[in-house]
Amino acid sequence: MARRLRLFKEQMTKAGVSPSMWSTRDDHFDLEHLEVKLEELEAELLEINANNEKLQHTYNELLEYKLVLEKVGELFSSAKNKAVAHQKELEFQTTVEGSIDSPLLLEQEETTTKQIKLGFIGGLVHREKSIPFERIIFRAARGNLFLKQGVIEHPVLDPLSGEMVHKNVFVVFYSGERVKSKILKICDAFGANRYAFSNDSSKQFQTIREVSGRISELKATIDAALIHRSTLLQTIGYHHGQWRLLIHKVLQRATMDCSSQVVAIFQVLETTESPPTYFCTNKFTSSFQEIVDAYGIAKYQEANPGVYTVVTFPFLFAVMFGDWGHGICLLLAALYLMIRERKFASQKLGDIMEMAFGGRYIIMMMALFSIYTGDASTTGFIKVRSTYPFGVDPKCHGTRSELPFLNSLKMKMSILLGVSQMNLGIIMSYFNAKYFKNNINIWYQFVPQIIFLNSLFGYLSLLIIIKWSTGSQADLYHLMIYTFLSPTDDLGENQLFVGQKLLQLVLLLLAVVAVPWMLLPKPFLLKKQHQERHQGQSYDLLCGTDDTLESESQSIAHDHDEFDFSEVFVHQLIHTIEFVLGAVSNTASSLRFLAHSELSSVFYDKVLLLAWGYNNTIVLIIGIFVFICATVGVLLLMESPSAFLHALRLHWVEYQNKFYEGDGYKFFPFSFTLLTDEDEL
Amino acid sequence: MGFSVTTLVFAVIGIVASLSTRICFNRGPSANLFHLTLVLTATTCCWMMWAIVYLAQMKPLIVPILSEGE
Numbered sequence: 001m002a003r004r005l006r007l008f009k010e011q012m013t014k015a016g017v018s019p020s021m022w023s024t025r026d027d028h029f030d031l032e033h034l035e036v037k038l039e040e041l042e043a044e045l046l047e048i049n050a051n052n053e054k055l056q057h058t059y060n061e062l063l064e065y066k067l068v069l070e071k072v073g074e075l076f077s078s079a080k081n082k083a084v085a086h087q088k089e090l091e092f093q094t095t096v097e098g099s100i101d102s103p104l105l106l107e108q109e110e111t112t113t114k115q116i117k118l119g120f121i122g123g124l125v126h127r128e129k130s131i132p133f134e135r136i137i138f139r140a141a142r143g144n145l146f147l148k149q150g151v152i153e154h155p156v157l158d159p160l161s162g163e164m165v166h167k168n169v170f171v172v173f174y175s176g177e178r179v180k181s182k183i184l185k186i187c188d189a190f191g192a193n194r195y196a197f198s199n200d201s202s203k204q205f206q207t208i209r210e211v212s213g214r215i216s217e218l219k220a221t222i223d224a225a226l227i228h229r230s231t232l233l234q235t236i237g238y239h240h241g242q243w244r245l246l247i248h249k250v251l252q253r254a255t256m257d258c259s260s261q262v263v264a265i266f267q268v269l270e271t272t273e274s275p276p277t278y279f280c281t282n283k284f285t286s287s288f289q290e291i292v293d294a295y296g297i298a299k300y301q302e303a304n305p306g307v308y309t310v311v312t313f314p315f316l317f318a319v320m321f322g323d324w325g326h327g328i329c330l331l332l333a334a335l336y337l338m339i340r341e342r343k344f345a346s347q348k349l350g351d352i353m354e355m356a357f358g359g360r361y362i363i364m365m366m367a368l369f370s371i372y373t374g375d376a377s378t379t380g381f382i383k384v385r386s387t388y389p390f391g392v393d394p395k396c397h398g399t400r401s402e403l404p405f406l407n408s409l410k411m412k413m414s415i416l417l418g419v420s421q422m423n424l425g426i427i428m429s430y431f432n433a434k435y436f437k438n439n440i441n442i443w444y445q446f447v448p449q450i451i452f453l454n455s456l457f458g459y460l461s462l463l464i465i466i467k468w469s470t471g472s473q474a475d476l477y478h479l480m481i482y483t484f485l486s487p488t489d490d491l492g493e494n495q496l497f498v499g500q501k502l503l504q505l506v507l508l509l510l511a512v513v514a515v516p517w518m519l520l521p522k523p524f525l526l527k528k529q530h531q532e533r534h535q536g537q538s539y540d541l542l543c544g545t546d547d548t549l550e551s552e553s554q555s556i557a558h559d560h561d562e563f564d565f566s567e568v569f570v571h572q573l574i575h576t577i578e579f580v581l582g583a584v585s586n587t588a589s590s591l592r593f594l595a596h597s598e599l600s601s602v603f604y605d606k607v608l609l610l611a612w613g614y615n616n617t618i619v620l621i622i623g624i625f626v627f628i629c630a631t632v633g634v635l636l637l638m639e640s641p642s643a644f645l646h647a648l649r650l651h652w653v654e655y656q657n658k659f660y661e662g663d664g665y666k667f668f669p670f671s672f673t674l675l676t677d678e679d680e681l
Numbered sequence: 682m683g684f685s686v687t688t689l690v691f692a693v694i695g696i697v698a699s700l701s702t703r704i705c706f707n708r709g710p711s712a713n714l715f716h717l718t719l720v721l722t723a724t725t726c727c728w729m730m731w732a733i734v735y736l737a738q739m740k741p742l743i744v745p746i747l748s749e750g751e
Contacts, residue, residue, distance in 0.1 A: 307715065307718055307719075308718070308722055310719055310722075311719055311722040311723045311726060312722065312726065315723075315726040315730075319730070369726075372727060372730070373730055408737075409733075409734065409737045412733070412737065413733045413734075413737075416729070416733055417729065417733075420729065465736060468736040468737055468739055468740065469736065469739060469740070470740065471739075471740030
C-alpha cells in the first residue's frame, strides 16, 4: 500500500496535481477497505496511462501519414504537369513535319506503357540520414531507380521515440521484385517509416480526407482521456495525506505487536532454566552490591546479602581500623572524591584511582564508623569509683596495665561480634528457606545450626558478659577446654553462677546431637521426595502409554530428575563438616579485629614524641616529616587496604557463607551491539 | 544503671533516626524498608560497640597501677 501511495504521488507530480493540504475526517476508514480501494485506483490509473500511450502513438503515425500524402501529391502533380507539356511539344513537331513523323508517335506510346509497370515506395526518413540513405539505395540498385526527396519545414513527432525530429519525405521508383526487397531492407535499417498510397490523384485526396478525419477524432479522444486522468489524480490527492497517516499508524502498531511477540517468546524460555538475577541499585549501594557479587551472584529470588552489607561491612572495617584521627583523614579523602564526582565520572582514571573513585561511598562509610569506633575505644585509665561513660578511660593510657587490658578487651569483643554476625547469617538462611517453602532446610538445616553455634560459642559469649558483669576471675579458656575434656569434674574457682555445671552438660549434649541432626535426615528426606515423584510419573506413564510423544516427554523429565543418594549424602556431609569447623575457625578469625591501633601508638610515641624531646627545631621538623610520611604511607595506604581485606574475608566467610548459595547469574539486557562484539571476537 | 540509661539513649536515637529518614527520604515502600533496615542495623552496631567497651570496664579484673613509683 505504501508502494501504491508512492506511485500515486509520482503520477500527481508528473501531472502537476498537488496533494490536498488538508485531509478529511473519515474515521470509519478501515484497513481492508483502504487496501481494496487503493488496488482499484492503481489498476484504473495504469489502464488510463496505457490507453493514453496507444492513442498518442497512433496520433503521431497519422500525422506522419498526412504529411507523406501531401508531399507525394505535390511530387506527382509536378511530374504530371511536366509530362503534359512534353507531350504537347511532341505533338506540335509532328504536325509540322507531316506524315514523315508518324512512327515517332507510336514509339512514344510504347514508352508510356512501360512506365505504368514501375513500382514505387514512399515514406519519411531522418534528415541527417537522408544523404547516406540515397547513396546506399543507388548502389544497391546499381543506379537502376529514380529517387525524389522533399523537405518538411516543421519538426515531426516521431511515433517511436516521441520526440520532435526533422525529417524528409522520399519516393522511390523501381522495377523488379529483387530491387524492391533490397529497398525495403534499407528502409528498415535506416528507421524510415513507409506508408502506402495510390498514384491516382482523386484517391490521394480521398485518403487525405480520411486521415484528417481520424486525426481529429483521436485528438478529441486524447483530450478527453487526459481530462479523466487529471480528475482521477485530483481525487487521489484529496485523500492521499490521510491514507498515508493511517498506514503509518498501522505499521507502528504492527511493530509494537512484534515486540510483544518477542516478550512472549522470552516468557516461554523462562520455564527451561532458572532466570537471571537483577538487583536495582543506585550510585551509593552499587559498590556494596559489587562486594557481594564478587563472592557470587544470587540465585533467582534469593535473599540479597547486600542489604546488610551497606552497614556491617564498614562497621567491621572500623572495628579493626578504629582510629578517629586516621578516620578523619579517610573522610577527607572520600569527601574530595565525592565533591569532584561529576568531573571524575567523565574522566579516564588510572586503575587504582578508578577503584578508589568507584568505592568512594564505601570509603566514606568506613571513615564515619572509624571515627565512631575510635571514640568508643579510646584508651584511658579505669577509675575505681565509677565506670567511664563512653569509651576507654583516658587515664589508662601509658600505664603498665594498658596492654593486658586492651588485648583482653579486643579478644572478647571479637568473639562477641563474630558470633553475632554468624547468627545473623543463619537467620538469613531461615528467611530464604521460608520464602522458597523448603521445610527440610528449616527443620534440618537452620534449627540444628542455631543449636550448635549457640550451644558452644553463644555460651562462650554469655560467659564473657557474665564475667564482665560480676568481676569474676574465672579462666574462660580452661573452662571451655574442660567442658569437653572432663564435663563431670568440679568447676572449682572457674564457676561463674549456680547450676553452671548442669547447664554445660545440657549444652554439650545439644551440640553433640545437633551434628547428626544436620547430617542424616536431609538426604533421606530428599530420597523419599524423589521416590514419591518417581511413582507419580510411573502412573502418568501407564495412563499415557498410547501417546508416544507424551511418553517421550515423560522419559525426558525422568532423566532430568535422576537422583543419586550417595552424592546427596556426601554433599550434606561436606556441608555439615564445613559448618562445624567453620564455626570454630570463624570465631578464631574474628581476632583479626586486634590489628590496627598498636601501629598508631608506636609511630606516635617513637617518632613524634621522641623528636619533641630533643628541644631542637631541626630535629622536630624532621620528626614531623617522618611522622607524616609514616602516617600517610603506612597507616593510610597500607593499613587501610589490609583492614579492608580482613573485613572482606570476615564478611564473606562468617556472614555470607552461612546462608548464601550464590549460584545464579547476572541479568544482561539483549543488545545487538553486544552480539556484534561477540561475533567479532 | 548507667548501662540501662545509655542503652535507652541509643534506642531513642535509633527511633529518631528512623523517623527522620522516613520523613526526609520517602521514596516508596521498598526503599523505605531498606532505609529502616540500614538505620536499625547501624544503631545496633554502634550500640554493641559501646556496650562491649562499657561492660569490659564495669568491674576491671586487672587492678590499675596509679604510678610507677609505688
